[in-house]
Amino acid sequence: xxxxxxxxxxxxxxxxxxxxxxxxxxxxxxxxxxxxxxxxxxxxxxxxxxxxxxxxxxxxxxxxxxxxxxxxxxxxxxxxxxxxxxxxxxxxxxxxxxxxxxxxxxxxxxxxxxxxxxxxxxxxxxxxxxxxxxxxxxxxxxxxxxxxxxxxxxxxxxxxxxxxxxxxxxxxxxxxxxxxxxxxxxxxxxxxxxxxxxxxxxxxxxxxxxxxxxxxxxxxxxxxxxxxxxxxxxxxxxxxxxxxxxxxxxxxxxxxxxxxxxxxxxxxxxxxxxxxxxxxxxxxxxxxxxxxxxxxxxxxxxxxxxxxxxxxxxxxxxxxxxxxxxxxxxxxxxxxxxxxxxxxxxxxxxxxxxxxxxxxxxxxxxxxxxxxxxxxxxxxxxxxxxxxxxxxxxxxxxxxxxxxxxxxxxxxxxxxxxxxxxxxxxxxxxxxxxxxxxxxxxxxxxxxxxxxxxxxxxxxxxxxxxxxxxxxxxxxxxxxxxxxxxxxxxxxxxxxxxxxxxxxxxxxxxxxxxxxxxxxxxxxxxxxxxxxxxxxxxxxxxxxxxxxxxxxxxxxxxxxxxxxxxxxxxxxxxxxxxxxxxxxxxxxxxxxxxxxxxxxxxxxxxxxxxxxxxxxxxxxxxxxxxxxxxxxxxxxxxxxxxxxxxxxxx
Numbered sequence: 001x002x003x004x005x006x007x008x009x010x011x012x013x014x015x016x017x018x019x020x021x022x023x024x025x026x027x028x029x030x031x032x033x034x035x036x037x038x039x040x041x042x043x044x045x046x047x048x049x050x051x052x053x054x055x056x057x058x059x060x061x062x063x064x065x066x067x068x069x070x071x072x073x074x075x076x077x078x079x080x081x082x083x084x085x086x087x088x089x090x091x092x093x094x095x096x097x098x099x100x101x102x103x104x105x106x107x108x109x110x111x112x113x114x115x116x117x118x119x120x121x122x123x124x125x126x127x128x129x130x131x132x133x134x135x136x137x138x139x140x141x142x143x144x145x146x147x148x149x150x151x152x153x154x155x156x157x158x159x160x161x162x163x164x165x166x167x168x169x170x171x172x173x174x175x176x177x178x179x180x181x182x183x184x185x186x187x188x189x190x191x192x193x194x195x196x197x198x199x200x201x202x203x204x205x206x207x208x209x210x211x212x213x214x215x216x217x218x219x220x221x222x223x224x225x226x227x228x229x230x231x232x233x234x235x236x237x238x239x240x241x242x243x244x245x246x247x248x249x250x251x252x253x254x255x256x257x258x259x260x261x262x263x264x265x266x267x268x269x270x271x272x273x274x275x276x277x278x279x280x281x282x283x284x285x286x287x288x289x290x291x292x293x294x295x296x297x298x299x300x301x302x303x304x305x306x307x308x309x310x311x312x313x314x315x316x317x318x319x320x321x322x323x324x325x326x327x328x329x330x331x332x333x334x335x336x337x338x339x340x341x342x343x344x345x346x347x348x349x350x351x352x353x354x355x356x357x358x359x360x361x362x363x364x365x366x367x368x369x370x371x372x373x374x375x376x377x378x379x380x381x382x383x384x385x386x387x388x389x390x391x392x393x394x395x396x397x398x399x400x401x402x403x404x405x406x407x408x409x410x411x412x413x414x415x416x417x418x419x420x421x422x423x424x425x426x427x428x429x430x431x432x433x434x435x436x437x438x439x440x441x442x443x444x445x446x447x448x449x450x451x452x453x454x455x456x457x458x459x460x461x462x463x464x465x466x467x468x469x470x471x472x473x474x475x476x477x478x479x480x481x482x483x484x485x486x487x488x489x490x491x492x493x494x495x496x497x498x499x500x501x502x503x504x505x506x507x508x509x510x511x512x513x514x515x516x517x518x519x520x521x522x523x524x525x526x527x528x529x530x531x532x533x534x535x536x537x538x539x540x541x542x543x544x545x546x547x548x549x550x551x552x553x554x555x556x557x558x559x560x561x562x563x564x565x566x567x568x569x570x571x572x573x574x575x576x577x578x579x580x581x582x583x584x585x586x587x588x589x590x591x592x593x594x595x596x597x598x599x600x601x602x603x604x605x606x607x608x609x610x611x612x613x614x615x616x617x618x619x620x621x622x623x624x625x626x627x628x629x630x631x632x633x634x635x636x637x638x639x640x641x642x643x644x645x646x647x648x649x650x
Contacts, residue, residue: 421442449501
């Protein structure tokens with residue numbers, strides 16, 4: 001083996017590697033980086049501009065293709081989402097959706113304003129209760145705002161706020177008018193009541209000059225003057241309590257005092273002076289006058305007291321009136337006793353003069369009175385006046401009473417038009433005052449007939465009274481059908497100002513699609529039935545637990561709640577279900593009951609410990625939930641009755 005060679009160290013020395021400079025490449029790299037930055041900025045600019053263009057195109061498309069507010073509102077909630085275009089992903093889709101919703105919200109607000117106007121017209125025309133009016137306004141607000149909930153909650157909130165503000169303004173204004181009307185009517189009624197009390201003074205005096213009343217729990221005898229003073233204070237306090245009648249109360253107080261004086265004098269005159277006995281002879285009349293002048297009144301103490309309580313001026317007036325009465329009685333008796341006969345010629349001339357005056361005044365009633373007097377005086381004179389009157393009627397000098405009667409007959413039958421009234425005036429058959437009265441009543445009856453026609457639509461379709469309309473009911477097809485028909489009736493009313501009340505009623509009846517109304521009622525009935533029986537609903541009355549309960553405690557042959565109780569053609573079955581539910585409310589979980597199909601209310605408890613099982617309510621239903629179910633059933637009964645009544649009328 002050859003020997004290992006060993007090389008001496010220090011033979012390898014370090015080598016200097018030259019440093020290579022790539023400055024030219026660094027310059028190129030810097031240039032590329034700058035170019036990349038400029039390209040990024042260009043790209044971002046292009047993207048931003050493209051987004052702006054997409055947004056503008058979305059807005060333009062929305063403006064050119066707006067959603068129809070009526071179509072949207074009348075659609076089902078599921079259909080509404082499909083009607084709104086766009087999406088939440090692309091700029092174009094978002095812009096389109098937002099623009100369409102904004103335009104739709106504006107159109108719905110405008111449509112709601114129209115419904116506000118319609119409701120106000122109905123409210124004013126029917127003198128609607130303020131609470132009913134408020135509920136109607138709230139129903140409109142909720143109906144339109146809720147229609148947007150499924151597509152855009154924020155838009156729904158905005159629309160609801162706008163409409164609620166407008167509804168509040170309308171309600172406040174309507175309520176103010178109601179309050180003003182109430183206060184005015186209240187003041188007017190109180191004033192009329194005050195006048196009635198004035199008119200009662202005579203009756204109070206005739207009822208007796210002494211009265212028995214109760215003061216502080218004690219019975220007292222008072223004069224009629226004292227009694228009237230008490231009544232005066234009582235009535236005055238009531239009238240003066242009304243701020244609007246302060247001035248009237250002072251006038252009323254003075255009139256009361258004057259009426260008391262007058263009626264006391266009338267009492268003395270009719271009861272003591274102007275009697276058949278005192279008018280029988282001249283001497284009797286003279287004696288009666290002497291009794292009054294002396295203040296003795298035939299020894300009648302009550303008459304003396306009443307006279308002495310009169311004011312001094314009223315006493316003088318009364319004495320003067322009695323003196324005049326005596327002179328009239330004596331003069332009449334003198335004529336009777338001397339047998340003076342009437343001068344026929346003088347009376348004829350007088351009646352002729354009165355006829356000519358009545359002819360000038362166009363006073364038909366006076367002419368008929370004169371003719372009657374003429375026949376009593378002289379038959380030939382009566383015939384002459386009658387002939388003249390008939391001739392005057394033909395010439396149009398007097399208004400024709402028959403025409404007036406016929407016009408009022410047509411008015412109350414609802415067939416009179418304003419044109420007929422104007423024609424009658426032009427023909428000289430009626431006067432201006434009669435024409436004004438007829439026209440006023442035509443306008444009033446048209447308004448009343450519109451309200452009745454609208455009410456008939458509501459009842460026929462099955463719409464509850466305004467105060468009973470729930471927010472959920474506004475969403476039903478039945479309610480939308482009523483809104484549509486009511487709008488058509490209102491348009492006809494506004495477009496035909498000369499339409500008679502009968503025309504309005506007949507037009508309203510022509511709007512009623514009987515088959516459509518029946519379908520809507522059946523559909524509504526089925527929906528409520530399904531709400532009660534659906535296993536997805538709150539009550540689940542189609543469950544086996546409910547069926548088990550009814551087989552044990554109603555009818556062992558019971559099939560289902562739907563088949564046994566919920567029939568659109570049999571109202572009585574609903575009543576049976578209500579009775580069974582009322583019985584269920586009396587039953588308690590944990591108690592052992594004897595299964596029975598006895599009439600409702602006759603449940604029996606098992607008193608033997610070892611028999612039976614503890615009772616458990618179906619689906620754990622509570623009494624509160626049972627009451628809610630009964631409310632739904634009673635509503636179904638009411639709608640059933642309303643529909644079948646109108647079905648019979650058809």
